[in-house]
Amino acid sequence: MTVILGQLFTGVSIGAVLLLIALGLALTFGQMNVINMAHGEFIMAGAYTTYVLQQTITDAGLSLLVALPVAFAVAGAMGVLLEWALIRRLYTRPLDTLLVTWGVSLMLQQLARDVFGAPNVQTKAPDLLTESTSLGADLSIANSRLFILGLVVLAVAALTAALKFTPLGRRIRAVVQNRDLAAVSGIPTGRVDRLTFFIGSGLAGVAGVALTLLGPIGPTMGTNIIIDAFLVVVVGGIGQLKGSVIVAFVLGMLQAMVEYLTTLSVAKVIVFVAIVAFLQWRPQGLFTLRTRSLA
Amino acid sequence: MLRFHRRRLAACSVALAAALAVSACGSKTGESDTTGGVTADTSGDTVKVGLLNSLSGTMAISEVTVRDAIMLAVEEINAAGGVLGKKLAPVGEDGASDWPTFAEKAEKLIKVDRVAAVFGCWTSASRKAVKPVFEENKALLFYPVQYEGLEQSPYIFYTGATTNQQIVPGLDYLKAQGKKSVYLVGSDYVFPRTANKIIKAYAEANGLKVLGEDYAPLGSTEFGTIVNKVKASKAEAVFNTLNGDSNVAFFKEYKSAGLTAASMPVVSVSIAEEEVKSIGTQYLSGQLTAWNYYQTTTGAANDKFVKAYKAKFGADKPTSDPMEAAYVSVYLWKAMVEKAGSFDVEKVKGASNGVTFEAPEGLVTIDGATQHIHKTARIGKIGDDGLITEVWNSGGPVKPDPYLKGYPWATGLS
Numbered sequence: 001m002t003v004i005l006g007q008l009f010t011g012v013s014i015g016a017v018l019l020l021i022a023l024g025l026a027l028t029f030g031q032m033n034v035i036n037m038a039h040g041e042f043i044m045a046g047a048y049t050t051y052v053l054q055q056t057i058t059d060a061g062l063s064l065l066v067a068l069p070v071a072f073a074v075a076g077a078m079g080v081l082l083e084w085a086l087i088r089r090l091y092t093r094p095l096d097t098l099l100v101t102w103g104v105s106l107m108l109q110q111l112a113r114d115v116f117g118a119p120n121v122q123t124k125a126p127d128l129l130t131e132s133t134s135l136g137a138d139l140s141i142a143n144s145r146l147f148i149l150g151l152v153v154l155a156v157a158a159l160t161a162a163l164k165f166t167p168l169g170r171r172i173r174a175v176v177q178n179r180d181l182a183a184v185s186g187i188p189t190g191r192v193d194r195l196t197f198f199i200g201s202g203l204a205g206v207a208g209v210a211l212t213l214l215g216p217i218g219p220t221m222g223t224n225i226i227i228d229a230f231l232v233v234v235v236g237g238i239g240q241l242k243g244s245v246i247v248a249f250v251l252g253m254l255q256a257m258v259e260y261l262t263t264l265s266v267a268k269v270i271v272f273v274a275i276v277a278f279l280q281w282r283p284q285g286l287f288t289l290r291t292r293s294l295a
Numbered sequence: 296m297l298r299f300h301r302r303r304l305a306a307c308s309v310a311l312a313a314a315l316a317v318s319a320c321g322s323k324t325g326e327s328d329t330t331g332g333v334t335a336d337t338s339g340d341t342v343k344v345g346l347l348n349s350l351s352g353t354m355a356i357s358e359v360t361v362r363d364a365i366m367l368a369v370e371e372i373n374a375a376g377g378v379l380g381k382k383l384a385p386v387g388e389d390g391a392s393d394w395p396t397f398a399e400k401a402e403k404l405i406k407v408d409r410v411a412a413v414f415g416c417w418t419s420a421s422r423k424a425v426k427p428v429f430e431e432n433k434a435l436l437f438y439p440v441q442y443e444g445l446e447q448s449p450y451i452f453y454t455g456a457t458t459n460q461q462i463v464p465g466l467d468y469l470k471a472q473g474k475k476s477v478y479l480v481g482s483d484y485v486f487p488r489t490a491n492k493i494i495k496a497y498a499e500a501n502g503l504k505v506l507g508e509d510y511a512p513l514g515s516t517e518f519g520t521i522v523n524k525v526k527a528s529k530a531e532a533v534f535n536t537l538n539g540d541s542n543v544a545f546f547k548e549y550k551s552a553g554l555t556a557a558s559m560p561v562v563s564v565s566i567a568e569e570e571v572k573s574i575g576t577q578y579l580s581g582q583l584t585a586w587n588y589y590q591t592t593t594g595a596a597n598d599k600f601v602k603a604y605k606a607k608f609g610a611d612k613p614t615s616d617p618m619e620a621a622y623v624s625v626y627l628w629k630a631m632v633e634k635a636g637s638f639d640v641e642k643v644k645g646a647s648n649g650v651t652f653e654a655p656e657g658l659v660t661i662d663g664a665t666q667h668i669h670k671t672a673r674i675g676k677i678g679d680d681g682l683i684t685e686v687w688n689s690g691g692p693v694k695p696d697p698y699l700k701g702y703p704w705a706t707g708l709s
Contacts, residue, residue: 007520010523121573134553142551214516255517
């Protein structure tokens, strides 16, 4: 019984990590139809930001808290730069954004290798987050996973609120539904695009900070997780935050349960087969965006 | 299209003919070719040696340190007068963490540079890729990394540990500590799968229970479920054959699940000083490793090695087992050449049996039959300072047994 509870929590926490790395992508890929292959490198930028901050702020807890907003700003700024320099020229050519941002992703990886060196670096987590909370005899929950879960809940709430209730959110939704009509109505679509990119990339930075608690910080850490992020967004239904949230947790749970009964490699295969089967049945994903756009 | 092919074919044959002519000229001044292989160019005051390591790509982290250690040995040998009166001229090539590139560069070192021996390679995949090249050209490779055993090539000298010098002693140690059960965790490729096959055979013969076996794809960083399974199994120890990045994620998860070196020790065979640094001592403190050499190994030879390495490459650079094995391999080759009185590959090989060297890890001796070396096995404990200190050793060099012929429980493994 405790084993099942433990696995349930593992599933939830895998889902939380998936959602955190997919959240920013849901915004830039989902809402704006830009396939940003460099999203993984924004996550890496967030992780390295944590590392750099820890060189100056030696208190592990404090540096982690400072890293969250700073990584958001750093990755966000990188996103804005990418949007301004390249992506805004390619809004009607989504497949070209794939190639261009893939090139950017390779360049960023090499840049990280040159600046920080090829070996992985590590950050020191605050002691509290390396421990676990005990819930009964054999059941304990890793504090770092709880922290990430909290971070995800916060990020989803903030993003939903921003999209629903702020003027910027309304504009983003308007641009997503029909770019031309929004432009004609006087919405500065260029500025909205840039802000959307800032938020989406910033969320990747936050994900990067969280990932330093779980694994290595290295130049290629982004490429390892970008596929999972794309899966969550595509299966969830492009342009649907709700879909990403549900799918992330369902996939996390499926992964954890299948893996417990079989092995990690088999679980990966079964999850992929499930995804392929699902997309055969619903190519548009779990939820679809109702749009007035003719395209 | 056809014409283009023909023209290219013609160009290739001209180039090949030219290369053959050049090498034929060369061998007149070099040593006589007794074997039909490509002969090393030893006509001048120098003799070329090849360094074949990944200086770029995913393996660069590890292989650059090995290259540095080889360079150190080459420089020391040159400063002491060289080999048979000739200075060594190192020729470096980048294998780029890509196995076909390794094969290509090996061929280049042998045929174009005509080196007397090549030092390098790390992954089993790169070794398997260059093996036929060395065998066809009858050239020498010195391979410095512990590996899964079950291999023997007449043109490769293995200076890292084979399984009976690392994995078997690791298991012996656990058994001696009274551990009755283990859980196996490894990366999903040839080394861990082969190693675990050996471990399971050992366990069955020695009353050790294997409570579970899990593999993670190379580079995988999601260890929640595996650690849950390990924890639920209540095994008394974990045998870890994970490689690279995965270790970071695994040990972070291990610690946050509340598992410690005291409650459930982990024996790792792929974590040396360099890796300890990048994983973080807060996660590794107290855990065990199985190797043949640590930076802290005592003895005058190691003091000299560590001091020289740090002076050349930086005081914060640790020395590790594969680096030591690479350093030793250059000296062993030198001793073999001097014993043979010739750079000729067959003569050098013929002289190999019984050649010894006072290595940083202690006395090593070449076993001519297997072309592996006798090495002392050591179990070490990772300390808070990132260094590993020995807690057990085999008391003397262990005879290499790549096919585990001396172990009755291992029959039928290969």
